[in-house]
Amino acid sequence: xxxxxxxxxxxxxxxxxxxxxxxxxxxxxxxxxxxxxxxxxxxxxxxxxxxxxxxxxxxxxxxxxxxxxxxxxxxxxxxxxxxxxxxxxxxxxxxxxxxxxxxxxxxxxxxxxxxxxxxxxxxxxxxxxxxxxxxxxxxxxxxxxxxxxxxxxxxxxxxxxxxxxxxxxxxxxxxxxxxxxxxxxxxxxxxxxxxxxxxxxx
Amino acid sequence: xxxxxxxxxxxxxxxxxxxxxxxxxxxxxxxxxxxxxxxxxxxxxxxxxxxxxxxxxxxxxxxxxxxxxxxxxxxxxxxxxxxxxxxxxxxxxxxxxxxxxxxxxxxxxxxxxxxxxx
Numbered sequence: 001x002x003x004x005x006x007x008x009x010x011x012x013x014x015x016x017x018x019x020x021x022x023x024x025x026x027x028x029x030x031x032x033x034x035x036x037x038x039x040x041x042x043x044x045x046x047x048x049x050x051x052x053x054x055x056x057x058x059x060x061x062x063x064x065x066x067x068x069x070x071x072x073x074x075x076x077x078x079x080x081x082x083x084x085x086x087x088x089x090x091x092x093x094x095x096x097x098x099x100x101x102x103x104x105x106x107x108x109x110x111x112x113x114x115x116x117x118x119x120x121x122x123x124x125x126x127x128x129x130x131x132x133x134x135x136x137x138x139x140x141x142x143x144x145x146x147x148x149x150x151x152x153x154x155x156x157x158x159x160x161x162x163x164x165x166x167x168x169x170x171x172x173x174x175x176x177x178x179x180x181x182x183x184x185x186x187x188x189x190x191x192x193x194x195x196x197x198x199x200x201x202x
Numbered sequence: 203x204x205x206x207x208x209x210x211x212x213x214x215x216x217x218x219x220x221x222x223x224x225x226x227x228x229x230x231x232x233x234x235x236x237x238x239x240x241x242x243x244x245x246x247x248x249x250x251x252x253x254x255x256x257x258x259x260x261x262x263x264x265x266x267x268x269x270x271x272x273x274x275x276x277x278x279x280x281x282x283x284x285x286x287x288x289x290x291x292x293x294x295x296x297x298x299x300x301x302x303x304x305x306x307x308x309x310x311x312x313x314x315x316x317x318x319x320x
Contacts, residue, residue, distance in 0.1 A: 010257060012262040017234065017296075018296065048277050051276060082316065083315050089267065105231055111308075185317060192310065196306060
């Protein structure tokens with residue numbers, strides 16, 4: 001294979017892979033997105049540094065204006081080969097307003113989003129829901145149950161986050177593959193139910 | 203040297219010749235790419251493009267995002283470079299760009315794959 005200077009040894013996809021699809025793992029800073037992606041990914045998660053403006057104007061507007069105030073955001077992602085022909089990518093997506101341009105890239109063609117939330121600080125998740133809804137992504141919510149955090153009352157959390165009754169809400173431990181996989185399954189079951197519903201209206 | 207943020211922006215500007223948008227709209231972060239067997243001399247390419255082609259040679263399949271991750275480039279920049287390489291027929295893509303409407307069969311396939319991991 002090639003001789004490009006790489007950050008780590010590439011692990012290529014099987015040549016049988018025909019379809020790649022993606023789900024966003026969205027959440028505020030420190031909620032556990034990186035851990036979650038790392039727990040489920042079959043490869044060491046990869047990280048890129050994306051250039052963002054502090055004021056949310058597009059990357060386009062920045063070109064040629066190097067003195068403009070900018071910031072970078074680290075984006076982590078991982079992958080799961082689900083069948084010989086299908087691979088799923090999980091992209092960690094930060095919720096703040098200024099990362100809208102990144103969201104545009106990530107949300108395009110995404111199946112949906114799993115919003116990670118922390119019951120100790122639910123209000124931090126509000127901007128994340130704003131982004132998810134802005135880009136029209138169907139979503140589920142997984143409360144990352146940090147050790148020591150108290151168990152949450154589902155009705156309370158639904159109410160605080162203003163979730164629809166049919167929006168999946170589960171608890172997971174982002175370090176644990178089992179509960180993290182179940183959170184993803186609940187989301188995809190929800191996406192599937194929506195797709196079936198939409199078909200019956202056609 | 204300026205801060206890392208500013209220098210990476212200037213670097214992106216130089217590498218893409220000042221463009222922020224890819225030359226084609228069908229390059230997504232999860233577009234599957236591999237290098238073609240083209241004999242075109244790679245030394246004509248700038249270093250970043252050459253690295254992308256070398257990374258994906260010999261039938262090695264990966265996504266645009268993975269190429270960015272391995273080469274320490276931003277995804278936004280890599281999309282621009284890959285689009286140029288597709289135009290130059292040095293990179294081919296395997297899948298059609300993902301469709302915004304998720305179809306039911308695909309979701310069933312995803313579900314089966316995830317359930318099999320439990």
